[in-house]
Amino acid sequence: MATDMTNLGHIDLTVNGRHRALDVAVHHSLLDVLRDDLRLTGTKECCLVGECGACTVIMDGRTVDSCLVLAVEADGAQITTVEGLATDSGLSTLQQAFLDKGAAQCGFCIPGQLLSAEAFLRETPHPTREAAEEAIAGNLCRCAGYEQILDAIMATAEAGQQ
Amino acid sequence: MSAPIIGSSPNRVGGIARVTGQHEYVADILVADALEAKFVTIDCAHARIISVDASAALALPGVLAVMTAADMPQPVPRFGPQLEDRPVIAVGETKYHGDPVAIVVAETRDLAMQAAALVHVEYEELPAVFTLAGALDPSAPLVQDPSLRPKDRFASTNVLREHPIGWGDVDAATADVVVEHTYTFPMVTHFAIEPHAYMAAPDGDGIAVWSTIQHPNWLQKVIAQVLHMPLAKVRVFAPDPGGGFGGKQHAKYEPLVALAAMHIGRPVRLVLTLEETFQAVRRASAEVRVRTGVNRDGSLVFEDIVADYLIGAYADIADRVVGKGSYPAAGPYNVPNVRIMARSVLSHTMPSTAFRGFGNPQVNWAVESNLDEAARAIGMDRLQIRLHNLARKGDAFIPFDTPADGHWEQTVLRAAELIGWDSPLPEGRGRGIALGVKSGPTTGLSYSTVRLLGDGSVVVFAGTSDMGQGARTVFAQIAAQELGAPLGWVAVVMGDTAVVPYDQQTSASRSTVLMGNSVLQACRSIQKQLSAMAARLHGLDEAQVTMDRGVIHLPDRDLTVLDVLVPGLGRLGGELTGNGEVRKDADPTHPLSGAPAFFEFNCTAIEVDVDRETGDITIARHVTVSDVGKSLNPLQVRMQDEGAAIQGLGHTLMEHYIWDEKGRLRNPGAIDYRIPTSMDLPLELIGATIENEDGPGPYGSKGMSEGALLCISSAVGAAVRDAIGVPMRDLPLTPERVWRALQEPSS
Numbered sequence: 001m002a003t004d005m006t007n008l009g010h011i012d013l014t015v016n017g018r019h020r021a022l023d024v025a026v027h028h029s030l031l032d033v034l035r036d037d038l039r040l041t042g043t044k045e046c047c048l049v050g051e052c053g054a055c056t057v058i059m060d061g062r063t064v065d066s067c068l069v070l071a072v073e074a075d076g077a078q079i080t081t082v083e084g085l086a087t088d089s090g091l092s093t094l095q096q097a098f099l100d101k102g103a104a105q106c107g108f109c110i111p112g113q114l115l116s117a118e119a120f121l122r123e124t125p126h127p128t129r130e131a132a133e134e135a136i137a138g139n140l141c142r143c144a145g146y147e148q149i150l151d152a153i154m155a156t157a158e159a160g161q162q
Numbered sequence: 163m164s165a166p167i168i169g170s171s172p173n174r175v176g177g178i179a180r181v182t183g184q185h186e187y188v189a190d191i192l193v194a195d196a197l198e199a200k201f202v203t204i205d206c207a208h209a210r211i212i213s214v215d216a217s218a219a220l221a222l223p224g225v226l227a228v229m230t231a232a233d234m235p236q237p238v239p240r241f242g243p244q245l246e247d248r249p250v251i252a253v254g255e256t257k258y259h260g261d262p263v264a265i266v267v268a269e270t271r272d273l274a275m276q277a278a279a280l281v282h283v284e285y286e287e288l289p290a291v292f293t294l295a296g297a298l299d300p301s302a303p304l305v306q307d308p309s310l311r312p313k314d315r316f317a318s319t320n321v322l323r324e325h326p327i328g329w330g331d332v333d334a335a336t337a338d339v340v341v342e343h344t345y346t347f348p349m350v351t352h353f354a355i356e357p358h359a360y361m362a363a364p365d366g367d368g369i370a371v372w373s374t375i376q377h378p379n380w381l382q383k384v385i386a387q388v389l390h391m392p393l394a395k396v397r398v399f400a401p402d403p404g405g406g407f408g409g410k411q412h413a414k415y416e417p418l419v420a421l422a423a424m425h426i427g428r429p430v431r432l433v434l435t436l437e438e439t440f441q442a443v444r445r446a447s448a449e450v451r452v453r454t455g456v457n458r459d460g461s462l463v464f465e466d467i468v469a470d471y472l473i474g475a476y477a478d479i480a481d482r483v484v485g486k487g488s489y490p491a492a493g494p495y496n497v498p499n500v501r502i503m504a505r506s507v508l509s510h511t512m513p514s515t516a517f518r519g520f521g522n523p524q525v526n527w528a529v530e531s532n533l534d535e536a537a538r539a540i541g542m543d544r545l546q547i548r549l550h551n552l553a554r555k556g557d558a559f560i561p562f563d564t565p566a567d568g569h570w571e572q573t574v575l576r577a578a579e580l581i582g583w584d585s586p587l588p589e590g591r592g593r594g595i596a597l598g599v600k601s602g603p604t605t606g607l608s609y610s611t612v613r614l615l616g617d618g619s620v621v622v623f624a625g626t627s628d629m630g631q632g633a634r635t636v637f638a639q640i641a642a643q644e645l646g647a648p649l650g651w652v653a654v655v656m657g658d659t660a661v662v663p664y665d666q667q668t669s670a671s672r673s674t675v676l677m678g679n680s681v682l683q684a685c686r687s688i689q690k691q692l693s694a695m696a697a698r699l700h701g702l703d704e705a706q707v708t709m710d711r712g713v714i715h716l717p718d719r720d721l722t723v724l725d726v727l728v729p730g731l732g733r734l735g736g737e738l739t740g741n742g743e744v745r746k747d748a749d750p751t752h753p754l755s756g757a758p759a760f761f762e763f764n765c766t767a768i769e770v771d772v773d774r775e776t777g778d779i780t781i782a783r784h785v786t787v788s789d790v791g792k793s794l795n796p797l798q799v800r801m802q803d804e805g806a807a808i809q810g811l812g813h814t815l816m817e818h819y820i821w822d823e824k825g826r827l828r829n830p831g832a833i834d835y836r837i838p839t840s841m842d843l844p845l846e847l848i849g850a851t852i853e854n855e856d857g858p859g860p861y862g863s864k865g866m867s868e869g870a871l872l873c874i875s876s877a878v879g880a881a882v883r884d885a886i887g888v889p890m891r892d893l894p895l896t897p898e899r900v901w902r903a904l905q906e907p908s909s
């Protein structure tokens with residue numbers, strides 16, 4: 001692995017609505033940069049091979065496993081992380097539903113679940129439960145039986161329909 | 163008085179931090195000036211270390227140290243919860259694939275990784291054992307140096323210990339029918355989504371250690387011993403872990419990280435990769451032979467059980483898992499003659515450790531499956547044979563132990579009803595039902611402190627780890643209920659040994675019962691102080707004042723806490739403090755050193771659909787019913803039961819470690835080791851509880867969290883057998899295994 005500290009790339013990106021310009025090691029992932037350079041540690045690190053979904057963020061409207069995206073590839077991108085979900089008036093509807101339905105047990109998978117759910121509901125405001133199951137299929141949770149996470153997604157969708 | 167908060171499901175305490183990403187897990191904590199560590203390992207299991215050449219690594223600017231056993235205090239410190247057999251780093255030889263030979267410490271993670279790859283280890287591979295058969299072969303190489311176990315009659319074998327238990331006389335007993343089979347259970351891993359992480363920092367004349375640990379007080383003792391420091395100088399921070407399931411109970415690499423930090427004089431951080439976590443913790447695999455004797459009327463005559471568990475290279479808590487897990491192996495039945503022989507067998511694999519169910523699922527899979535075979539042999543319904551033999555409340559089903567502590571038949575009947583046991587079975591489907599019983603905590607010691615602050619808000623100090631089970635919420639509910647505070651006015655402080663009083667451990671589904679009672683006791687002490695205060699303020703005798711559920715009763719009226727607290731504390735304000743201490747001492751005469759505080763009891767019933775072309779199993783209906791005494795928080799109870807059930811489907815259907823001939827783990831990590839996803843859920847998952855308020859915990863509660871995992875494999879296996887007509891005796895029930903079984907229906 002190249003670890004030459006002088007091998008830096010400059011990137012400009014927007015994270016949770018805030019413009020960030022920084023020099024990053026070219027081999028570092030978006031996850032590395034979010035967690036270590038920007039100290040946005042809500043995005044979690046687990047498998048580092050794109051299988052667990054703990055590092056899920058929204059990049060230009062789509063979910064990505066940030067462990068698989070090189071930071072330099074995110075140059076110019078719009079990124080939403082879990083820290084960007086809450087609004088000035090408090091938790092987002094989705095976050096509130098996760099809280100109310102008890103979706104979070106240990107909570108470690110929850111940022112990734114939230115971002116997958118957020119992107120899914122933006123695209124599919126009136127989903128079936130089966131579709132929601134598919135939407136979070138890439139986000140492993142070892143604590144729950146996924147039921148409360150799905151309940152929260154469906155409750156958010158229903159709230160949006162009123 | 164407001165509505166009771168016990169028995170309701172308020173939002174989780176700590177929930178907001180979890181949906182906003184604010185909760186700081188160990189790997190999220192920023193410690194200024196921290197260095198990064200990385201292990202150096204070799205590509206085989208058992209090897210003699212000839213030399214370690216770190217010169218190229220040390221030549222990199224920013225690499226501070228490459229430490230091997232030679233750089234440790236001599237003799238190299240060893241530790242372990244059962245035997246102090248595990249060195250902080252490999253000494254002379256590696257014992258398993260992933261055993262660290264050296265630890266590299268550098269300014270950045272990149273550098274540490276780069277340097278670790280540059281360390282050259284010369285080694286000679288040694289003969290090794292990775293299976294029960296290999297380890298038990300009389301000519302097998304010994305995993306442990308016999309000098310570690312002086313005077314131990316097994317020291318010259320790979321058997322760590324034997325755990326014989328039984329009653330009656332199996333040899334003399336005669337039964338109409340005897341059914342005998344052997345069953346296997348795979349090696350699986352916890353796969354908490356948070357990989358293990360550690361940090362240590364010199365702190366004046368002491369040390370601070372951060373860990374994803376479940377037992378911070380236990381870790382504090384280990385570090386104090388390894389560093390020769392008083393407990394008071396070892397401060398362990400244990401932020402709520404991201405899942406534990408037993409894998410985070412005991413110290414693993416904290417002593418090594420602490421030694422590195424002390425050696426260098428700067429904070430050192432080690433975050434394991436998921437692959438490294440796979441090489442650090444796992445469940446013991448097992449092979450279990452069961453002979454079941456039954457009469458034609460369905461009465462069990464004997465159970466004769468031989469269970470070999472393959473543990474790893476060091477004891478960790480694995481031998482206790484074997485002893486305690488096999489102890490109730492005959493199940494929740496009145497069986498007059500029982501003989502159980504369980505053995506913990508060492509191997510050149512990573513140490514196995516506690517994992518939800520604690521050694522019970524392995525024997526349950528065998529014994530409950532064999533009971534199904536016995537029922538078939540005498541032509542009896544599989545539910546009926548269970549009800550016929552099931553211990554009723556008060557029955558001493560294990561003769562020298564706590565009698566059956568629940569109306570377990572209610573649990574079984576409820577599960578049978580929910581699955582529709584007597585309803586016609588759709589074409590191609592099969593049903594199974596199984597019972598699980600687990601001994602709860604046999605010893606315990608939980609201190610707590612509760613502070614009622616001047617404004618009526620409350621701070622609870624409890625040394626439990628909230629790793630997702632929701633202990634914070636339950637303790638807050640207890641304090642809110644007893645001291646009349648809204649839940650949002652209760653804070654729960656955990657995970658800091660310098661601040662929080664001692665708690666023995668977070669395991670065995672104990673915390674609601676043991677720490678819960680401790681918190682209740684602390685609250686009741688404050689209630690007494692408030693009653694005395696009210697008596698003083700109103701010129702009454704203390705005996706005339708009582709308090710419950712946050713209300714102070716005078717002979718002529720009721721007062722709120724604030725009515726009394728504010729004038730009672732007076733102008734300077736202040737607070738009231740209560741302490742709790744719940745102790746369950748060891749009983750040296752008991753085979754487990756103590757009778758369990760309670761049993762966890764569960765009945766799982768399953769309906770499956772098996773695709774005869776592919777061997778693929780669909781769980782059409784999954785019913786799990788637990789006797790929990792009383793749900794203090796029904797939603798959390800449901801989530802724990804569902805989580806345990808789905809986790810159990812993992813080892814039942816898909817999870818297992820795969821080894822190569824050199825004892826190298828071939829499927830570490832998330833690509834080749836699958837755990838259940840949202841696409842693997844039962845089509846229908848139905849959970850229920852039996853609540854007779856007959857437990858030893860607060861308000862009649864019992865421990866729960868493991869029950870729904872105990873007998874899941876047995877229930878699924880029975881359903882599959884029912885569907886395909888072929889018994890399955892090896893887990894996991896992968897499509898390939900089921901398909902193969904279908905090809906040889908006569909087996």
Ligand code: FES
Binds near residue numbers: 044045051052056068
């Ligand atoms: S850490 Fe990125 S998918 Fe697992």
Ligand code: FES
Binds near residue numbers: 106144
């Ligand atoms: S809540 Fe613990 S991993 Fe999902």
